[in-house]
Amino acid sequence: MSNNDSGPLPTSLEEVEALILQLYAPGRPDHVFKTQETLQKLQRSPEGWQLASSLMNNKDQQIRFFAALTFIVKLNTDAKSLGEQDAQALLQTLIGWLIRCMEISEGALVVRKLCSTLVAYFMQFSSSWERCIRHLMYCLCTNEARPYSSLDEAPETDVLIQNLSDTKAVAIFWIAATLVEEIGKTDSNSMKQHRFHRQVVPNVDDIVPLISKYIGNNPTESAGGKVKEEAMKCFQAWVSYSHRAYIDDEIVLEPLRSLVKPALMCLLDDDLYETTVELFSDVLANYSKFLHKEDFDILRSLFNSPWAQQRYETLLKGDFDFDSLQFGMFMIAFGDATVQDLTKNLGTDPQCEQYLSGLCGLLGAEGHAVHEDKIYVPALEFWSTFVELMVDDIYSEKGEHPSWFPAAQALVMQAIERCWRKSQFPPTEEFNSWDSVDRTSFKDARRDFSDLLQQFVLTTGIPLLQVFIDLIHKSAASQNWAELEASMYCLGGVSDTATEDPLRDEYLDKVFTPSLLDLFTDPQTEIPRQTMQSFLDLIISYSEYFKHRTHALPKVLTFVFQATTSQNLAKKASKALTRLCSDCRKILLPELGAFLQQYSNITSNYSLDGSVKEAVMEGIASIIQALEDEEQRVAPLEQLLNFVEADVEQCLTLLSSAVPPQEGDQYASDPSQIDGGRGAMALELGVTASKCLTGIAKGIQVPDDGPVDLETKDSTSSTFWTAGDGSRIQQRIYSVICRLYDALGNRGEIVEELCDVWRQGFREMEPGPFVMPPNLAAQFFMKSNFQTPRLGRVITTACSLISSRKWGDEPPDVLAALLSWVASLLQILGRPGNDPDLTQTGIEFILRILLKYPQFLLNHQPSSSLEFIFMFALEALVGSDPLPKQIAAEFWAAFVNLPNQPEPLQGSINSAIQHLGPMLAQALVYNIGGHAARSELDKLSEPVKKLVVRQVNAKAWLEAALLDPSFPSDKVSEKDKQFFLQKIINLRGARGTNQVIREFWLACRGTNFAYVS
Amino acid sequence: MAATGQSFYELYRRSSIGMALTDTLDDLISERRIEPQLAMKILANFDRSITEVLAEKVKARLTFKGHLDTYRFCDEVWTFLIKDVTFKMENSSQTVQADKVKIVSCNSKRPGDPQ
Secondary structure, eight states, X not given: OOGGGSOOOOOSHHHHHHHHHHHHSOOOHHHHHHHXXXXXXXXXXXXHHHHHHHHTTOSSHHHHHHXXXXXXXXXXXXXXXXXXXHHHHHHHHHHHHHHHHHHTTOOHHHHHHHHHHHHHHHHHHGGGOTTHHHHHHHHHHHTSOOXXXXXXGSOOHHHHHHHOOHHHHHHHHHHHHXXXXXXXXXXXXXXXXXXXXHHXXXXXXXXXXXXXXXXXXXXXXXXXXXXXXXXXXXXXXXXHHHHHHHHHHOOOOHHHHTXXXXXXXXXXXXXXXXXXHHHHHHHHHHOGGGSOHHHHHHHHHHHTSHHHHHHHHHHHTTOOSHHHHHHHHHHHHHHHHTHHXXXXXXXXXXXXXHHHXXXXXXXXXXXXXTTTBSSHHHHHHHHHHHHHHHHHTTTTBTTBOOTXXXXXXXXXXXXXXXXXXXXXXXXXXXXXXXXXXXXXXXXXXXXXXXXXXXXXXXXXXXXXXXXXXXXXXXXXXHTOHHHHHHHHHHHHHTHHHHTTOTTHHHHHHTTSOHHHHHHHHOTXXXXXXXXXXXXXXXXXXXXXXXXXXXXXXXXXHHHHHHHHTSTTTHHHHHHHHHHHHHHTTTTTGGGHHHHHHHHHHHHHHSOOOHHHHHHHHHHHHHHHHTOSSHHHHHHHHHHHHHHHHHHHHHHHHHHHHSOOOOTTOTTTTOGGGGGGGHHHHHHHHHHHHHHHHHHHHHHHSOOTTSOOOSSSOOOTTOOTTTTSTXXXXXXXXXXXXXXXXXXXXXXXXXXXXXXXXXXXXXXXXXXXXXXXXXXXXXXXXXXXXXXXTTHHHHHHHHHHHHHSSOSOSSOOTHHHHHXXXXXXXXXXXXXXXXXXXXXXXHHHHHHHHHHHOHHHHHTOSSHHHHHHHHHHHHHHHHSSOHHHHHHHHHHHHHHHTOOOOOTTHHHHHHHHHHHHHHHHHHHHHHIIIIISOGGGHHHHHHHHHHHHHHOTTHHHHHHHHHHSTXXXXXXXXXXXXXXXXXXXXXXXXXXXXXXXXXXXXXXXHOGGGTTOO | OHHHHOOOOOGGGGSHHHHHHHHHHHHHHHTTSSOHHHHHHHHHHHHHHHHHHXXXXXXXXXXXXXXXEEEEEETTEEEEEEEEEEEEETTOSXXXXXXXXXXXXXXXXXXXXXX
């Protein structure tokens, strides 16, 4: 921070005191900031030690607090300036101050800060203050800041503890707890360096008897609740620390374990309950090895006690206050820690069954899950773990289920029954009154339950479906919609697992019965939206079933078509329709005419959302795809296109009838804003028409999982769609695309949607109505200019065209035109930094051409344009934008690595590389020398590796770049650079180059960047 | 308690979000706005948070099919190399193809952790 940020430094102690008081008083943020800067400067100065000593006896508490803080700052930043004697003197000063604090009953604010100061001292001088806790006890008992060297003269620790007052014990607890908390935060490297664990371990023998004095078997009766609570918190901190010590150095702090039993008894003490239950929940969840077998026995009997029973019942009755909920979490933590034993002793140990029944009961607490019932989700997580354990052990005993399996299955069935109840939606109004977090979490909890079912069905097999089928029938008969919804949801949840079972369809016959279908299609019955949606989800999940059971299909389709006209159900219904049509395309062929008619009816009677129309069109197109002959597909496709064209006509009519914008009108360039929203309607129609084209294109695609008939002749050479009768379909599609683009091409939505239509055709592997000749696609792309919105999307779509297999062996001249078009866009752009998106997509396009048709790139005319392309890609490489840099690195790696080409092309490549090589090397070295971001190094390593392998001059080029004055770092010597160069040349493009480059970059950046490996 | 007791894998630092975080920390160090020690702590927090968030919050799922080319189990780490993989995303009929996918899966409890 510069000097200008803070005010002038104070010249007297009074001024400093005034500044401190000013800092802690309310004030303007800029003043506070300035004051803080000034004080921090003082704290960091060499006089900081003296300042702290002068302030610690001040009569104002805030100033004494600041004194302690100043000692901490000095210890953390300037401890090395203290010699051994200075350090000892400082320790005595701090302890002396602590004693005075005890004498004057100093407030907790200062005492706690002073305790932290003593911990900061330990962190710096741990080796010369090993038995810190005993030393502090000794000093506090004698009310004298004795030197550490006099500790040998001190009485036994037990004697010290007996003489320590409760107030002083609290101070020791604060220090001891802070000590292990701070050490627990130390990173592993620092831990190894300072060997903190080894320094802390001896103190456990001193703190344990002190904690025991308050929470042990015979606690001091006169001790107040405050000191007992601090003792428990200190114990909690030490147990937590012991876990870290175990992980780092396998150190077991055995004396702490002697406190477990008495600490457990503190659960019964209302004052200590919250701290204790949190402590043991944490231990059980994270470090259950800390507990002995006897401790688990005590816990078991505790859970069987009337105390636990009472807390359990309170929780089930809907008391979700913090302490009540903590009890439930404690139960679950014990269950998690002992789940293996609980499971495997099922059937032989009634206590296990009883405990698991208790955990099952937690799924049935009063209130709606999540919104009211806060124990449901953690309990559900336990049962998910339980089921996972069952799945792991399915065949643990040579092809047989283990003996405990039936009892475990029975328990899980009970849990499922409770979860099924909890998964039922509350009435819509009530559900909508919840906040969004609760609504989302409720749905998440349903999904978690669905996950549990998916796992459990692996242990039961398909008969589990019967449970939900029965529930469906029962709730449908009683018209209990919430139950029906939950039952269908559960049945849908196991669809993935049930797919392969040969009996699946027999079970589903009992679901999709005429009576259930009648119920859902009966106009007289008002069924809630969620139940209708769940039924649609069920149809989607099991759509394949209808391929084998065609009798149910007509009624299901009637229901689905009806649902598309409801605003709330339309999206799901259209998805169901797409799925049914796709799965049952061959069966539905005779109904194709009816489908087209039905589509006409619903679109003329209802205003459908664009995405719904797209989905329905996709479904119908997939039935058309099932027609054997290409000729047969033409007529129904024409009908579908009629619907699309009707939307286009309406769109164009709206646009043409709208009052044209006046000159200077702010919306002149935006058709959607024309004439008070008529333009917006036109835009919506245009987007819908584009989406419908995409839907048709998706539906008409040949399914990729169909059988391959090796006997039939190769159809890839068919010209039916490009030159035969099908060509008029292509012409109509192209015409729709162009008309939409010409009218609304300055809207990003339209550009994106139309690009999507093209992509569908590029993806198709066989000839089809959307697989148009490449020159048509290219003509469309070249309509775009620098003003076109989402131009990057257009170029990316052109990239897909290059990569698609539509060109044949000899790409047409239009490829050269496309390249010129991209080059001209980049020339207008000028510099890569002006538009990173366009830069990235532009270079990607050139890269794709380079990889597939290098001759087109190298023969690009005029030569000045080719030179511009190369220089543009070089500039992108040295720029700061990450995506252009990455694609430029890919481009240069590909260019340097081009396989040998026939002459004269190879000659052109060689000449270009000789010219560009030194510049490329310089750009790469500039990045590797520290300019690049760390994440870019792997990408940048690729062109370096290719240069080293493929170019004999690489070493000279790289050497010149390393020694060039533009090299961005002064942290590496010439020798370092030579060493680096030698290494990468020796590696000859091997993978190790990346690591060498990473190390060199790090050396160039400096040690500040070595914080991560 | 878990925050101090449990240690977490650093493998998500190589993910795009982890690399973006590291780049940002590098920038802050370059501008002298933070010290490397703070960057280390932030990355340690990132290791913990990304592990917890991916375990607890991510509900989306996908299925995939492919040919299992190689698999190994070494130092408690499973590695699967799968070829010609087709991913199917939840709530989408579209699929995504990949020539090769490498799956590295580690035990949610690190080796050396006491459970």
